[in-house]
Amino acid sequence: MLGLLTAGPASGYDLLKVFEISLNHVWPATQSQVYAELNRLAGAGLVKAAAEGPRGRKEYAITETGIAELRHWLTEVEPQRTHRFEALLRVFFLSELEPEQARTYLERQATAAEEDHAGLLELRESVSQGDDPLSLYGNIALEWGLRFTAMQREWADWAAERVASLNGLPAHPTAAAPPGGSPPSGAPPADPQADAPPAGRPA
Amino acid sequence: MLGLLTAGPASGYDLLKVFEISLNHVWPATQSQVYAELNRLAGAGLVKAAAEGPRGRKEYAITETGIAELRHWLTEVEPQRTHRFEALLRVFFLSELEPEQARTYLERQATAAEEDHAGLLELRESVSQGDDPLSLYGNIALEWGLRFTAMQREWADWAAERVASLNGLPAHPTAAAPPGGSPPSGAPPADPQADAPPAGRPA
DNA sequence: CAGGACATGTAAGATGTTACATGATTCC
DNA sequence: GGAATCATGTAACATCTTACATGTCCTG
Incomplete structure (x- = not known):
């Protein structure tokens, strides 16, 4: 305030x-x-x-x-470092669901992230046109949001695909990588081991 | 619980x-x-x-x-969508500081993100070697952390550079890639031009 | 003159943090 | 026998949410 x-x-x-x-x-x-x-x-x-x-x-x-x-x-004052990410917390317990339900969850996350991303893009347009140009720092914050939502979506898509492939679920067309287009914000990490061995529960 | x-x-x-x-x-x-x-x-x-x-x-x-x-x-139950990101909140008010101080803040964020990232990489190593292989979902959550911290660092570096270049501050060597160490999860992209944010996503 | 936006506050209850308080067991 | 770890709880306080409560001004 x-x-x-x-x-x-x-x-x-x-x-x-x-x-x-x-x-x-x-x-x-x-x-x-x-x-x-x-x-x-x-x-x-x-x-x-x-x-x-x-x-x-x-x-x-x-x-x-x-x-x-x-x-x-x-x-x-040092900024608080730990955050609560409810959507991520749930991931730890997705093994309680059927793989198909888990995938549904992750796909919903991807959709939500995409929507958030679209909203921010729209915000940027509406503001950069208008008579209210965002300040340098406003733009930097907006850029964070854009990158965060992009990352969320890529991750959720990747994760949904992994769940599916490790469980022999039929592939979803929606989960495919965006065709051709250069990947968003600074390139997603190349998939690390897309086929890691399934194993016991986390602690 | x-x-x-x-x-x-x-x-x-x-x-x-x-x-x-x-x-x-x-x-x-x-x-x-x-x-x-x-x-x-x-x-x-x-x-x-x-x-x-x-x-x-x-x-x-x-x-x-x-x-x-x-x-x-x-x-x-729908996961809560809004989060509190204190470190990002501060960005909105960085204009109250001298550009140099603002850059310092952003660089500190970059460092912190890099440290978090390194910690997660270590965690992945220590766990994938040991007798406690992370489950599919544990790995998916870990991957989120890797991507998040990588994104944070890239963003903070980018932002610090922008602040500097818009204020005629001398460039910092620190904004470059970390020495020797292979960069974060799957290779961070070469920084796109300092004045062209890479955030666009394919729909 | 009605409805919506403007405008401020309080109260109850849920949630979360910090500090206090206590004691048992194990290991060296 | 002393220190560390195991083990559980309570109390005070801060914070946050939801709901309630009230009144003014402007516009159609």
């Missing part, structure tokens, strides 16, 4: 919109949280009420202290 | 070890949580106490109901 307020004063309602529209896939936040946090930040002197508007609207502006805190966070 | 218990009965202590060692980057859990959750699951009939050991050790086994619940989760 401090970061968002560096772009200029805003109300909780404004910030909420930003979270919903542009930050939702990176850092979701709820209405409850935003309003409570604004009051907390104001109490801590990191933001201050800047103006009052029509319907009880309260605009907040970041303070010098707030900017210092933001910079401190950006430069001194 | 239900998934872990399909491999056989285990105590909270056992499960905790698994979380620390092999699940930590995908789904961290604390000691508190594990023990509390085991009791909760036992209360719900999804696991049952199976045996008592030496120092108050209590082994739990998954029940039929638990297996059904696990399968239900795997097949019917």
Whole structure:
């Protein structure tokens, strides 16, 4: 929220919109949280009420202290390294399902990733045309999303195929590698052992 | 936890070890949580106490109901799509820093990703040699990690270079491929031109 | 004048983390 | 007998989600 307020004063309602529209896939936040946090930040002197508007609207502006805190966070605090990837967690337990169901799961992941990717491509188009050119850092973040979703899709397709081939399931036309086209973001790793021996369970 | 218990009965202590060692980057859990959750699951009939050991050790086994619940989760429940990527969130606000600091941040991300990647490669070696061959799904999950960390590193290198070139900063030698070591999972692509993101995907 | 967008808040409950607290067994 | 490891739990606190609650302003 401090970061968002560096772009200029805003109300909780404004910030909420930003979270919903542009930050939702990176850092979701709820209405409850935003309003409570604004009051907390104001109490801590990191933001201050800047103006009052029509319907009880309260605009907040970041303070010098707030900017210092933001910079401190950006430069001194180590980012959290562990993440929770529910979709990946499930993969560990796919052996509980029939191979066919497992493949279905992986193919669904591939589809979802593809959809996310398409959405981001669209976002890039809509923004680079319009009067709202994304900043350097906005573009860098967008590029991350593009690469991430591409990677997810390639991986899921690869994995679905592996499951199928190790279980004698009929090949799916959809799982085939994209024809001819140069592969996306920086080339997928060449398939490591596409035919590794099946074996016991993970710990 | 239900998934872990399909491999056989285990105590909270056992499960905790698994979380620390092999699940930590995908789904961290604390000691508190594990023990509390085991009791909760036992209360719900999804696991049952199976045996008592030496120092108050209590082994739990998954029940039929638990297996059904696990399968239900795997097949019917939509995985959560939004994630929190703190390291990426920060990118949105890097404009608050001097370009040089922003580049430092991105380079640190690249290094961290490279280290993670190396750790996974090592894990693959140590496991494929040993007497504990990873299962198909263990390998698929590992491959995800390899691809993810490779993608992160490529992106961060690319981004750091972009920041530098748009700000007339001197080029860094560090942005080049790592010395000697064969690059990440299956060869990272030669970096495409620094100003032409490679993210497009075939539909 | 009705409906939708604007606008803010609180309360209850679930989930997660950190720290505290305790004790048994094994190995050297 | 001391240290490490095994082993389980509780309490306090922080965080996050869902639902509830309320009121204003603008547009058609």
